[in-house]
Amino acid sequence: MSRSLKHHPAGGHTKNGSEKQDKRYANRAFRRLTNQMLSTGQYDKLPIKIAELVDVWSMSKDGKSYWTDAPLSYLRK
Numbered sequence: 001m002s003r004s005l006k007h008h009p010a011g012g013h014t015k016n017g018s019e020k021q022d023k024r025y026a027n028r029a030f031r032r033l034t035n036q037m038l039s040t041g042q043y044d045k046l047p048i049k050i051a052e053l054v055d056v057w058s059m060s061k062d063g064k065s066y067w068t069d070a071p072l073s074y075l076r077k
Contacts, residue, residue: 004077009070013062022059026050 012019030050037046047053067074 005072005075006077009067009075010064011067012064014060015062016060019060026054026056026059029053 027050030047030053033047033053037043050056
């Protein structure tokens with residue numbers, strides 16, 4: 001795998017460099033609400049997706065774009 005390359009030179013645009021912290025907060029909120037619903041017996045109100053609790057459009061990532069003239073070093077996995 002040391003010589004494998006990406007097939008599509010695409011990358012995401014983020015404000016802070018990563019969307020990791022936003023995802024951590026969203027998953028914590030999802031797990032917390034799920035555990036509360038299970039402990040109180042409200043099985044019919046369980047959330048199915050994280051998007052039901054958190055607005056995914058307000059996270060750090062602004063989208064993706066292709067880099068057509070990317071150097072070989074940026075295409076390494």
